[in-house]
Amino acid sequence: MPPSAALVDRYASLLAAPDAPPQWQASAPAAGSLLRLADDLLGLGPWREPPAVALDAGCGDGSPLLGLVLLGVGAGIGVDLDPQRVGHGRAGVASLPSELAARIDLQVGDVGALPVADGSVDLLLSLEGVGVYLDLDAFLREAARVVRPGGAVVISELNNARNPRLRQSTHDLWEAYEQGPVPVDLHGHRIETSYRDRRAALVAELLPDADPATVDRLAAATTGLQADAIRAACAAHAADGTVPPGAYRRGTMPIAPDGMVVERPVDPLQLVARLGELGFAARARGYWGGAGGGRAVRTANAVLAAGGRLTLGRAPSFRVVGVRR
Known part of the structure; x- marks a missing residue:
């Protein structure tokens, strides 16, 4: 009752x-x-x-x-x-x-x-x-x-x-959170800054002498990494030019540099x-x-x-x- x-x-x-x-x-x-x-x-x-x-x-x-x-x-x-x-x-x-x-x-x-x-x-x-x-x-x-x-x-x-329709809409949302374009309103979410842009800001802070192309390449290659791992990747790049092998693939749940995630x-x-x-x-x-x-x-x-x-x-x-x- x-x-x-x-x-x-x-x-x-x-x-x-x-x-x-x-x-x-x-x-x-x-x-x-x-x-x-x-x-x-x-x-x-x-x-x-x-x-x-x-x-x-x-x-x-x-x-x-x-x-x-x-x-x-x-x-x-x-x-x-x-x-x-x-x-x-x-x-x-x-x-x-x-x-x-x-x-x-x-x-x-x-x-x-x-x-x-x-x-x-x-x-x-x-x-x-x-x-x-x-x-x-x-x-x-x-x-x-x-x-x-x-x-x-x-x-x-x-x-x-x-539910296949829900999977599709979630993958659209994940892609927008990860790499934009932003700002955007999508499936009830307001996305102001992409995770890739947030990683780029952190990379630029850690490697102030890096050119924009290098910053963008490292931001793309550190997809899914949190702040400490991004710092380690930047330190490795400064030491020997190493670039992580990561790259975003559609259908992968994105993770923000602070560890926050979008529902999957x-x-x-x-x-x-x-x-x-x-x-x-x-x-x-x-x-x-x-x-x-x-x-x-x-x-x-x-x-x-x-x-x-x-x-x-x-x-x-x-x-x-x-x-x-």
């Missing part, structure tokens, strides 16, 4: 509290959709009662964890690599009544090295995160470590690699297979949206998802659920 109107109102009021951070307050108008989405995700697991401990890997500002706690989850742990986002979330938690605040713990950390004990988590949740994890398999191995037997990992992801499509069936190797009984379903919407939209999504692998290739998004054996 969807969350009651009273529970939605409470969630909205907590998000919109005067001392809550602006990020939470901005989510308050969508409280109903957000809470219904959280309820649907909980419904994918094997529990008769809400799980005792949920961990959100890539928790952002922590507001989804508040929704889970309001729906009955005993304790929510959030882990995110971005200290600023965690800071916003902690400000939000501090604005909550003490009995709720005590049940939410947000930490700066890597999803590939989760700061919790073995077998201590009932629900490990990844919301639109696996497409930007630099080391996805490290996260899956951590899932096998931290989820207790009978617990579950639930992955909700926007970018379904089995993820194959849900590969996730299912890997989770199976790691001790989970896993399944994948296509997702067309609608969890946060009205009954008709949610029903249509459920009908389409029931097609399993037959409809999975047409879905823009997917959900994977793995129950720990």
Whole structure:
């Protein structure tokens, strides 16, 4: 049964509290959709009662964890690599009544090295995160470590690699991020500076005497490298003229010099297979949206998802659920 109107109102009021951070307050108008989405995700697991401990890997500002706690989850742990986002979330938690605040713990950390004990988590949740994890398999191995037997990992992801139209649009986006032309608005992204231009700026700083052609050649040859590796490549070039063999190929996920990445499509069936190797009984379903919407939209999504692998290739998004054996 969807969350009651009273529970939605409470969630909205907590998000919109005067001392809550602006990020939470901005989510308050969508409280109903957000809470219904959280309820649907909980419904994918094997529990008769809400799980005792949920961990959100890539928790952002922590507001989804508040929704889970309001729906009955005993304790929510959030882990995110971005200290600023965690800071916003902690400000939000501090604005909550003490009995709720005590049940939410947000930490700066890597999803590939989760700061919790073995077998201590009932629900490990990844919301639109696996497409930007630099080391996805490290996260899956951590899932096998931290989820207790009978617990579950639930992955909700926007970018379904089995959808050919989505793959094409993602490759267009990657190419624009990597080498322009910029500025450009593409598939909902505003790209001001390409990664190649950012590498060129770093190369020009490291090799101030290099001519523009050399700077451009090194920027192109260091595709996919982060700042420290670019510095090493420039040092090698200064020493003996070496140029790295790298070159951008369409369909390769670009990496910014600071390590940031653009989301990549993820194959849900590969996730299912890997989770199976790691001790989970896993399944994948296509997702067309609608969890946060009205009954008709949610029903249509459920009908389409029931097609399993037959409809999975047409879905823009997917959900994977793995129950720990």
